[in-house]
Amino acid sequence: MKRKIIFIIMLFVVTLHSATVQTNKESYLPQESIQISFIGMLGHAQDWIAIYPVGTNNDWGNVVKWNWTGGTVDGNLTFGNLPQGNYEVRAFFQNTYTVEATDAFIVEGSLLEANVTSNKSTYSSSEEVLITFSNMLGDAKDWIGIYPSGSTNDWANVVAWKYTAGLLDGNISFSNLPIGTYDTRAFFQNTFNLEANSSFTIANARDEVIEVNLTLNKSIYAQNELVYITYDKMQGNQTDWIGIYPAGSSDDFSNVIDWRYLNGTIQGEASLGGYPYGEQLIGFTPMPTLAQGDYEVRAFFNNSLHREQVAPFSVLDQNVTSTIYEDANGSISPNWIHVSGPYPPAYFNGIIRLRAKWTNSSTNTSEYTLPFNVANTTDKILEVDVGGAGRWTPHFNVGVLVQTTQGYRRMLWDSFMNHYNVPANKNGVVLAFPTYVELQRSTANSQKHLRVNIEKYLRILEPNNRLISVTAFFATGGDLDNIKLSSH
Numbered sequence: 329m330k331r332k333i334i335f336i337i338m339l340f341v342v343t344l345h346s347a348t349v350q351t352n353k354e355s356y357l358p359q360e361s362i363q364i365s366f367i368g369m370l371g372h373a374q375d376w377i378a379i380y381p382v383g384t385n386n387d388w389g390n391v392v393k394w395n396w397t398g399g400t401v402d403g404n405l406t407f408g409n410l411p412q413g414n415y416e417v418r419a420f421f422q423n424t425y426t427v428e429a430t431d432a433f434i435v436e437g438s439l440l441e442a443n444v445t446s447n448k449s450t451y452s453s454s455e456e457v458l459i460t461f462s463n464m465l466g467d468a469k470d471w472i473g474i475y476p477s478g479s480t481n482d483w484a485n486v487v488a489w490k491y492t493a494g495l496l497d498g499n500i501s502f503s504n505l506p507i508g509t510y511d512t513r514a515f516f517q518n519t520f521n522l523e524a525n526s527s528f529t530i531a532n533a534r535d536e537v538i539e540v541n542l543t544l545n546k547s548i549y550a551q552n553e554l555v556y557i558t559y560d561k562m563q564g565n566q567t568d569w570i571g572i573y574p575a576g577s578s579d580d581f582s583n584v585i586d587w588r589y590l591n592g593t594i595q596g597e598a599s600l601g602g603y604p605y606g607e608q609l610i611g612f613t614p615m616p617t618l619a620q621g622d623y624e625v626r627a628f629f630n631n632s633l634h635r636e637q638v639a640p641f642s643v644l645d646q647n648v649t650s651t652i653y654e655d656a657n658g659s660i661s662p663n664w665i666h667v668s669g670p671y672p673p674a675y676f677n678g679i680i681r682l683r684a685k686w687t688n689s690s691t692n693t694s695e696y697t698l699p700f701n702v703a704n705t706t707d708k709i710l711e712v713d714v715g716g717a718g719r720w721t722p723h724f725n726v727g728v729l730v731q732t733t734q735g736y737r738r739m740l741w742d743s744f745m746n747h748y749n750v751p752a753n754k755n756g757v758v759l760a761f762p763t764y765v766e767l768q769r770s771t772a773n774s775q776k777h778l779r780v781n782i783e784k785y786l787r788i789l790e791p792n793n794r795l796i797s798v799t800a801f802f803a804t805g806g807d808l809d810n811i812k813l814s815s816h
Contacts, residue, residue: 347428349377349419356435359466359496362393362407364417366429371401374423379407382414382432386425408467408494408517410435442523444472444514445579449634450529457505457528459512460578462497469518470494474502477509477527481520505530528634540627540637542570550646550816552617552709552781554602557625557639560595567631568592572600575622575640579633585618588791599791600625602784609788611746611762615781618643646816651707653698653801654811656680661698667802669694676717676807684722684805692724692804698811703731703797707813710801711779715771717807723747723768724805725760728782731796740802741780743767754789761785767806775809 352363362379369375378394380386392415393407412435419429440463447458457474464470470492479485487510488502507530514524545556555572562568571587573579588598588605601618603609620643627637654661660680664673671683673696685694710728715721727740738758745751745762747769752761765776783795801811 347419347421349417349429350431351417351433354433356410356433357437358411358435359409359440359463361409361466362417362433364405364407364431365403366397366405366419367402369397369401369403369419369428370421371399372422373399375399376420376423377405378418378420379410380416380418382416386418386420386427388425409465412437442514442516444512444524445526445633446512446528447635448528449629449632449636450531451505452531453505453507457502457530459500459502460498461492461495461500461514461524464492464496464514464523465516466494466496467517468494470514470516471518472500473513473515474505475511475513477511479511481513481515481522483520507531526632526634542625542627542637542639544625544639544641547641549601549618549641549643551620551643552816554599554781554783554787555618555625555641556597556599558595558597559590559627562590562594562627562636563629564592564594565630566592568627568629569631570598570600570625570627572618573624573626575624579626579628579635581633585623586616597792599787602781603788609752609761609785610749611743612764612766613762614764615784620645648814648816649707650711650812650814651704652810652812653700654680654808656809663698663701665697665699667695667697669696679717679807679809680811681717681807682724682803682805684724686722692722694724695802695804697729697800697802699800700798703799704813705797707798707815708783708795709779709781709814709816710798710812711777711814712801712811713809714767714776714778714806716773716775718772719807720772721768721806724803726767726778726801726803726806726808728798729800729802730782730786730798732786732790733794733796734790734792737786737793738802739782739785741767741778743769752785752788759786759789761788779814 347368349366375397376394379392380390384390395405414434417431418427421428442463444461451457459472471489473489474487475485490500509529511525511527513522516523541560543558568590569587571584573583577583586600622642625639626635629636656679660675666672669685674681682696684692686692712726723744725740725742730737736757741761741763743763743766767776786793786795
């Protein structure tokens with residue numbers, strides 16, 4: 329009987345101190361904190377919880393992270409984030425290596441790359457330097473240091489420093505830095521292993537900190553307009569640049585809507601809101617427009633994300649006004665000029681019929697021009713309806729004659745370029761573009777509408793040119809209707 333009582337007591341003691349340990353999730357991202365709960369510890373001051381890689385023994389050398397339980401029987405611990413891998417939480421009593429409980433979890437994905445940047449590239453000696461950091465580990469001893477540019481990461485070179493307070497993303501500031509050029513450097517967990525860096529300068533007190541000037545041609549734009557920017561006092565680096573951002577967004581490049589390099593110029597004019605900078609225009613690609621909303625043009629030096637200046641603007645829905653030059657309402661305009669080809673322009677069932685005449689695989693002898701009585705200096709959008717008259721039409725192009733700041737230009741849009749994957753190109757004063765809609769194939773019984781911003785297309789091939797006026801419409805064939813110029 330006595331032996332039975334002793335066994336029951338021993339079973340009670342074992343049951344009383346049967347510990348459990350559990351993470352709040354089975355899977356974490358590399359920059360998430362690991363939340364751990366424990367129950368049934370001894371309550372000893374040196375009970376402890378540790379994280380080990382799965383499959384390793386309990387030797388101290390395998391411990392990834394650990395902490396005392398604080399002498400509590402039941403409680404919670406939080407560990408800083410971990411690299412990708414498979415792990416176990418293990419519970420131990422009284423500073424031993426006898427495991428009392430385990431729970432497995434995994435960390436999936438790659439650690440995001442840390443980033444650190446200052447809000448400007450140049451400061452006066454009296455200015456506060458604001459540092460923005462992101463994708464830190466979130467450890468209480470992650471830290472940011474200010475070093476002289478070119479120096480090593482040794483502690484002796486630190487000019488100023490601060491912990492990040494365990495934040496993944498945030499801001500810290502530094503004041504009263506001596507004149508010089510510095511690196512902002514980010515480090516994890518009290519180490520000197522560099523994770524990210526950027527540079528800035530504290531200007532000589534007697535030197536003026538020159539502020540960039542940005543001036544927009546308007547403060548409110550319609551949805552299809554170009555935004556013209558006059559800039560001054562850039563540094564003149566080949567990679568100085570300007571970009572459009574949604575108002576209030578961070579300077580991360582992922583927020584850029586449209587941008588361009590300034591190619592080493594200190595002052596000049598640029599435009600944004602058109603076709604992407606430096607890209608070829610290939611067929612069936614629509615021209616971008618800015619949606620309604622509030623935006624900012626921002627200036628940056630030398631490929632950095634240190635904002636130097638900002639100019640706000642808005643895009644609003646505005647009524648479109650148009651000047652119609654041919655609606656084929658019972659007849660066609662008497663202004664048409666039959667330039668060449670065997671067939672004159674003709675009226676047919678509410679359209680103007682222009683017949684292409686091909687003498688070989690590369691020569692269309694037909695051409696027709698509709699000159700405007702007065703050159704249009706305000707409307708920059710060409711609109712025309714094509715097809716839908718019940719006949720197949722050999723390939724043709726439509727276009728406009730324009731005056732620009734660089735002289736006369738003949739601009740044409742041709743779906744035949746789409747068929748052979750020919751990008752927009754320039755040959756003397758002729759600027760040729762593919763079309764974002766098909767204007768030739770399958771249009772016999774299906775009318776298509778072409779609507780193009782002339783100046784946006786002009787600046788694809790001649791980015792420093794500017795439209796002055798539109799003087800005429802022309803075509804080399806097609807069943808056309810409602811030829812007009814619109815405001816935006």
